[in-house]
Amino acid sequence: MAKPFTSQGALLLSRPPPREPLLLFRPSTRIFVPYAPSSLHPVRGRGPLLRARSSIPPSALLRDAAALALVGAGAYSFVRCFDILTERGLIGQKLSRKLVHVFSGLLFMASWSIFSESFEARFFAAFVPFLNCVRLLIYGLSFANDEGLVRSLSREGKPEELLRGPLYYVLVLMFCALVFWRNSPVGVISLSMMCGGDGFADIMGRNFGSVKLPYNKHKSWVGSVFMFLSGFCVSMLMLHFFWMLGYMELAWDPTAKKVALIALSATVMESLPISEVVDDNLSVPLTTMLMTFLLF
Numbered sequence: 152m153a154k155p156f157t158s159q160g161a162l163l164l165s166r167p168p169p170r171e172p173l174l175l176f177r178p179s180t181r182i183f184v185p186y187a188p189s190s191l192h193p194v195r196g197r198g199p200l201l202r203a204r205s206s207i208p209p210s211a212l213l214r215d216a217a218a219l220a221l222v223g224a225g226a227y228s229f230v231r232c233f234d235i236l237t238e239r240g241l242i243g244q245k246l247s248r249k250l251v252h253v254f255s256g257l258l259f260m261a262s263w264s265i266f267s268e269s270f271e272a273r274f275f276a277a278f279v280p281f282l283n284c285v286r287l288l289i290y291g292l293s294f295a296n297d298e299g300l301v302r303s304l305s306r307e308g309k310p311e312e313l314l315r316g317p318l319y320y321v322l323v324l325m326f327c328a329l330v331f332w333r334n335s336p337v338g339v340i341s342l343s344m345m346c347g348g349d350g351f352a353d354i355m356g357r358n359f360g361s362v363k364l365p366y367n368k369h370k371s372w373v374g375s376v377f378m379f380l381s382g383f384c385v386s387m388l389m390l391h392f393f394w395m396l397g398y399m400e401l402a403w404d405p406t407a408k409k410v411a412l413i414a415l416s417a418t419v420m421e422s423l424p425i426s427e428v429v430d431d432n433l434s435v436p437l438t439t440m441l442m443t444f445l446l447f
């Protein structure tokens with residue numbers, strides 16, 4: 152399919168009127184870089200980044216700072232709510248952890264839409280998972296004690312549990328916000344599979360997964376089927392969300408087929424008996440990133 156390329160040989164992922172600098176997908180390097188005419192023709196003697204930085208309107212900085220404060224407060228409140236629900240015995244610890252796993256990442260991804268169109272907006276957004284990364288390190292290494300946080304995010308109530316799944320999870324959130332952001336299907340599908348797919352696999356597999364996989368007695372067919380179905384559906388929903396906002400331009404028939412193949416790949420990876428070697432919160436998003444790069 153003939154795809155629009157600029158004279159620099161880069162693939163335009165979205166067409167005017169862009170709400171923010173177009174994103175270049177450079178086939179040779181497969182790195183997403185911000186494309187804005189002014190940044191490719193910097194003011195004499197100043198590099199593109201300096202040019203881009205100097206062109207941020209104060210209103211964008213103010214908007215991004217406000218969005219950062221709002222999302223940061225939302226993150227703290229969201230986890231605190233589950234802490235209280237768990238503390239009062241209204242939901243179990245395992246379910247609490249999984250609901251936080253499913254919805255905090257998806258809500259974080261949806262929050263990308265309230266940040267400005269400046270290139271720096273992604274840094275403001277990524278600062279929220281960065282803060283949570285610091286928080287997990289402090290309490291996971293027991294430099295301080297927060298029984299509520301440990302209760303809502305661990306399986307067995309041990310602080311060191313925060314240093315595996317939860318920590319990898321927030322690192323992936325930060326990476327996707329910084330590198331892929333809201334113009335690229337790579338980050339959107341990766342987080343959808345990690346949050347929506349892996350999360351529901353656990354919830355459904357733990358409760359209804361009596362028939363185990365032949366090659367992994369810790370995982371079940373029900374869990375894997377729901378990993379695929381929920382991962383696919385959440386990915387399509389989130390792609391549609393960012394498409395509606397004008398950040399992506401996608402042909403839905405080929406997109407659905409590609410997402411199905413990506414979801415299948417992530418499901419197979421998640422089903423493998425390798426959780427002791429590499430956490431699902433790394434293997435699932437990394438597999439999804441690779442497949443999305445290859446297919447989109």
Ligand SMILES: C/C(=C\COP(=O)(O)O)CCC[C@H](C)CCC[C@H](C)CCCC(C)C
Nearest residue numbers: 225226229251252255258259280316317320
């Ligand atoms: C418990 C979590 C992962 C463990 O996964 P698994 O090992 O069971 O597979 C999720 C940890 C969530 C983290 C502490 C909080 C992340 C908040 C996020 C950066 C921002 C959310 C903002 C939104 C508005 C709620």
Ligand SMILES: Nc1ccn([C@@H]2O[C@H](COP(=O)(O)OP(=O)(O)O)[C@@H](O)[C@H]2O)c(=O)n1
Nearest residue numbers: 352353356357360369370371374375422431
């Ligand atoms: N494909 C899957 C995934 C999880 N599960 C169930 O969910 C539990 C936790 O799954 P997991 O080890 O992937 O947990 P996390 O690493 O996602 O926290 C497993 O012990 C299974 O009971 C499943 O049955 N089938």
